[in-house]
Amino acid sequence: MPELPEVEVSRMGITPHVVGQTVTQVTVRNPSLRWPVPAELQLLQGQTIRGVSRRAKYLLLETDAGFAIIHLGMSGSLRILPADVPPAKHDHVDVVLASGEMLRYNDPRRFGAWLWQEHDSEHPVLSKLGPEPLSEGFNTAYVIDKAKGKRTVIKQFIMDNQVVVGVGNIYANESLFSAGIHPQAPAGSLSPERLHLLVDEIKSVLQKAITQGGTTLKDFKQSDGKPGYFAQELQVYGKAGKPCPRCGQLLNEVKIGQRATVYCSECQRL
Incomplete structure (x- = not known):
């Protein structure tokens, strides 16, 4: 199961490829992950990704419309691939970018999640979390x-x-x-x-x-x-x-x- 270091490494790995890029298409092949993938995820389309942050083991893709929240669950992974690579088994979500690349989410066990958060609210999965272990608040x-x-x-x-x-x-x-x-x-x-x-x-x-x-x-x-x-x-x-x-x-x-x-x-x- 990916733990915090693996999630942080994923954040660092995808950031150079997605930040500043406009999302041209969002494809959800399987909306039944740990929680149903919300229809609001389609709000990513046409948005520019402003940043990629991490809170606990959640990754947040920031846009002007809101945040896509990603959790890798037990077996999820994110890859940067050319946008024309055909999907394989367990490739559940694609975020296609104007650069010709895409962010692809693969999850054999489907215990991960894609969620949505508005700018003026905090998603329940983030609301009761303690401090980050590498922050000054954890002392x-x-x-x-x-x-x-x-x-x-x-x-x-x-x-x-x-x-x-x-x-x-x-x-x-x-x-x-x-x-x-x-x-x-x-x-x-x-x-x-x-x-x-x-x-x-x-x-x-x-x-x-x-x-x-x-x-x-x-x-x-x-x-x-x-x-x-x-x-x-x-x-x-x-x-x-x-x-x-x-x-x-x-x-x-x-x-x-x-x-x-x-x-x-x-x-x-x-």
Whole structure:
């Protein structure tokens, strides 16, 4: 599943191709994605794309008429292709540009979404999101305040989009390992010093993943078709039963919130 770094890499990949371009055609082949594709998406036609931004794992195409909101879901991807390339299976949405290129959305599982937002409103999917993890708003003081008195385990806490957006399962595993924090430690039990270290490691792990082009596991490829390379840097995710890269003890795996959680019982303490 594309996580925040993969979505950010997609944003960076498509931006040079779409910003400043006028949309000449919008084709929706399958309107039944995670939510029905709204008819308002056709408002893109004739509009110039002013910018591409990201909020959590949503991409926003900005025009004078409003914003197209894109979520890649479990298996979605965006590609820049010549406008005359025939659609393949699971190619659900095309945004054709005056340049002769198009932005094509492919999604085998159809868990992604294309939505629409007017300029004077905020779409419900964006309205309750916490701060961006790489922003100044996500800092030690903020996390200490949010964690105060919380018995929620720290892994679920940092994966809560109302606390901070975009820290998905892969990067939660990696950040907790780097910070030496057991994933089942109650959020409210951690000292300010340990929370400070965790904030730093979340930022570091996500930035490294963005720099390396995202993590390719099953479905994600960048907009130019090249895979991400951060998978080569993973220390614990997907490595249960293998030696810890620090101490050599075999890594453990538990389910937290129905998600696979890998940790070292020696290096990560409660």
